[in-house]
Amino acid sequence: MGSLAIDGLVSGLDTTSLINQLMAVEAQPQTLLKAKVSTTQSLVSAFQSLNTSVASLSLLATKTALPASVDLFAATSSATSVSVTAAAGSSAGQMDLKVTSVAKAQVSVSAAMTQWPDSPATFTIVKADGTKTEITAASTAMSDIADAINASSAGVKASRVAAGKDAGTGDQLYRLQFTSAKTGAESAFQVFRGTSADVTGGTATNLLTSTGAATVTTASDASVTLWAGTAAEQVITSSTNAFADILPGVTVTVSKVEASPVSIAVAKDTAGISSLASNLVANLSAVFNLISSKSTVTPTTTSTGAAGTSAGVFTGNSVAREVNAKLIAAASAPVNGRSPSEIGITITKDGTIEYDAAKFGAALAADPAATQTMFQTIAGRVATAADAVSNQYTGTVTQVIKGQQSSLTSLNDQIADWDVRLASQRVGLERTYSALEVQLSNLQAQSSWLTSQLAALDTSTS
Numbered sequence: 001m002g003s004l005a006i007d008g009l010v011s012g013l014d015t016t017s018l019i020n021q022l023m024a025v026e027a028q029p030q031t032l033l034k035a036k037v038s039t040t041q042s043l044v045s046a047f048q049s050l051n052t053s054v055a056s057l058s059l060l061a062t063k064t065a066l067p068a069s070v071d072l073f074a075a076t077s078s079a080t081s082v083s084v085t086a087a088a089g090s091s092a093g094q095m096d097l098k099v100t101s102v103a104k105a106q107v108s109v110s111a112a113m114t115q116w117p118d119s120p121a122t123f124t125i126v127k128a129d130g131t132k133t134e135i136t137a138a139s140t141a142m143s144d145i146a147d148a149i150n151a152s153s154a155g156v157k158a159s160r161v162a163a164g165k166d167a168g169t170g171d172q173l174y175r176l177q178f179t180s181a182k183t184g185a186e187s188a189f190q191v192f193r194g195t196s197a198d199v200t201g202g203t204a205t206n207l208l209t210s211t212g213a214a215t216v217t218t219a220s221d222a223s224v225t226l227w228a229g230t231a232a233e234q235v236i237t238s239s240t241n242a243f244a245d246i247l248p249g250v251t252v253t254v255s256k257v258e259a260s261p262v263s264i265a266v267a268k269d270t271a272g273i274s275s276l277a278s279n280l281v282a283n284l285s286a287v288f289n290l291i292s293s294k295s296t297v298t299p300t301t302t303s304t305g306a307a308g309t310s311a312g313v314f315t316g317n318s319v320a321r322e323v324n325a326k327l328i329a330a331a332s333a334p335v336n337g338r339s340p341s342e343i344g345i346t347i348t349k350d351g352t353i354e355y356d357a358a359k360f361g362a363a364l365a366a367d368p369a370a371t372q373t374m375f376q377t378i379a380g381r382v383a384t385a386a387d388a389v390s391n392q393y394t395g396t397v398t399q400v401i402k403g404q405q406s407s408l409t410s411l412n413d414q415i416a417d418w419d420v421r422l423a424s425q426r427v428g429l430e431r432t433y434s435a436l437e438v439q440l441s442n443l444q445a446q447s448s449w450l451t452s453q454l455a456a457l458d459t460s461t462s
Contacts, residue, residue, distance in 0.1 A: 015433045023426055030418035037411045044404045046294050046313045051390050051397045053290055054323065057283045058386035064276050065380035070372045072269035073249070079262040081255045086266050090249030096261040098225040099254045103183035103241045106219035110191075111212030112163040112173040116140040117193065124196045124204065125154040128188040128219070132196040142174040155181045156189055178208075180219055184239025188219035222254055228261060270364050274357050277375055281345060281355035284331055284382065288352055291324045319400050323389050324351070330381040335374045343371050345378065 063069060068088045075084035082099065116123075121137040121144070133154035137144040142160045149158035156178050163173040180187035194204035207213060221237040226246075236243060243252045250266055294314040301307060314320035332340055332347040340346070344359035363371045389396050 013433075015430075015437075019426065019429045019433065022429060023422060026425055027418070027422055030415055030422065033411055033415050033418065037408060037415065040404055040408050040411065042313050043317075044401055044408065047319075047397050047401050047404070050287070050290055050294075050320070050323065051395070051401060053283075053287050054327075054386050054397065055390040057287055057327075058383055058390055060283050061280060061379045061383035061386055064280055065376050065383050067376070069276060069379075070273050070376060072272040073266050074269040074272065075250060075264065075266045077252075077262060077264050079258055081258060082262045082264065083253045083255075084264045084266070085251050085253075086269075087249040087251075090266055091247065092267050093247045093250075094263065094265040095226065095247065096228075096263050097246070097252070098228045098261050099222075099256070099258040100225055100235070101220060101223045102254055102256060103222035103239060104217050104220045105183045106178075106180040106188050106215065107217040108178045108191075108208045108215040109161070109213060110176040110178075110207055111210050112175050113142070114166060114169075114171045114173060115142060116145050121145060121148075122195055123207070124192045124194060124199050125149070125152075125156055126190045126192065126199060127155065128186050132199060134196040142176060145176060149178070154189070155187065156191075157181055182239065183219070183222075183241070185219050185221045186239055224252070224254065268364075268368060270361055273364060273372070273375075274360050277343075277345065277360055278355050278357060280379055280382065281331075281353055284327060284353050287327060288324065291320050292351070295320060319396060323397065326385040326389065327382065328353075330385040331378060333381070335377045338374060340374065340378055343374055345375075 071088045071090075073086035073088075073090040073092065075086040075090075077084045082097075116137065117140075119140050121140045123135055123137075123145075125133045125135065127133075133152055135148050135152050135154065137148035146158040146160045149156055158179075159177050161175045161177050163175045165171065166173055178189070178191060180189060191207040192199050192204035193207055198204035208215060221239055222241045222243075223235055223237045224243060224246075226232075226234045226236065236246070241254050243254075246252050247264075247266055250264075252264060291314060294312040295317070296312045297315055298310050299307065300310045328347055328351065331345065331353060334340075342359075343363040344356035346354045346356070348354060360371070360375075387395070390398065392398060
């Protein structure tokens with residue numbers, strides 16, 4: 001609705017300024033509501049940030065508290081060609097082995113030819129276990145033969161390789177290179193011209209033993225020898241270059257033959273376990289620092305030079321203090337009468353948390369089982385406390401955020417109501433002042449008329 005104000009038309013008053021001043025007084029309750037919205041939004045934002053940080057801590061602590069999390073082992077090898085990996089649940093140990101062979105895939109090539117010698121181009125691939133796969137290509141072209149093999153389930157891949165020209169006709173010659181899809185002796189194969197029935201009946205021709213054909217690489221298993229040269233000597237084979245569970249939970253992967261014995265060893269991964277403890281403390285520290293940074297009171301100076309203070313959004317907030325206290329208690333309470341500081345996890349007098357890797361490593365070396373138990377107990381308590389704070393349904397901070405967001409909705413509704421009320425009051429004031437101007441104009445007109453009548457009367461009397 002447009003303004004009805006008539007600034008100073010008769011009275012000369014600044015009507016708009018008067019109305020604005022009156023409205024500023026009327027709007028003070030709404031101004032207070034807006035200030036409260038700003039404060040509440042800042043609090044919600046701070047609690048959301050805290051909730052995210054604590055939820056991340058909860059996930060890490062829950063994972064760390066699992067029994068397998070600290071059951072870590074590190075594996076080493078004396079040769080770069082032999083890699084060793086140890087899974088969770090491995091056992092410490094050491095042994096020597098000799099790498100006597102590595103696993104290979106069969107690679108064979110056919111004799112050079114311009115096209116497949118039979119039409120239709122039907123052939124059969126026979127695996128080492130006797131499995132037969134009969135294939136018929138789209139044509140006798142060597143490219144179609146390769147495509148048909150690659151599309152089959154024979155476990156063999158083929159490629160067409162240029163092999164010069166026919167001396168008599170000048171036509172392009174090609175060889176087919178056949179490669180088993182997997183390594184190991186069990187991946188060996190033969191390629192026969194003819195159907196699977198021809199192979200069974202003994203009438204099919206073996207393409208790989210024909211004149212001009214050759215097997216470039218024979219399919220073979222990898223093998224390692226344990227306790228070489230002793231009465232307990234044992235050869236272990238694998239169709240791949242990986243040997244699982246030579247030691248419990250340990251996988252050995254070889255890449256070349258080694259003439260000398262290779263030493264492999266598995267030991268407790270103290271560095272990995274220490275890293276878990278360091279990460280847990282770092283995440284706890286991040287939460288404590290967040291609460292502290294938003295609870296600080298800092299000195300300020302006003303525009304007039306007067307001294308003052310500025311309080312963080314969590315200053316005096318009981319929920320933030322409760323979160324801090326719960327997590328500190330979870331991280332610092334004794335475990336079976338022993339302080340976490342014994343394994344390098346310490347709460348300082350300032351309420352921060354510190355981690356001493358050297359102290360943790362020494363405790364782990366001195367008593368691995370007790371140190372791991374203490375650390376996992378601490379992690380479990382932190383996980384429980386963090387979940388009680390950040391759980392998406394029942395968490396303390398989650399509930400606070402929901403409550404504050406509900407308050408924001410109510411405050412914004414009240415502000416919207418005030419917008420309507422203030423707009424109506426402004427219209428009323430503008431109409432009132434406009435009416436006053438009109439009445440004042442009428443009075444002035446009456447005064448002028450009376451003055452003219454009195455003047456006329458005086459003239460008549462004279």
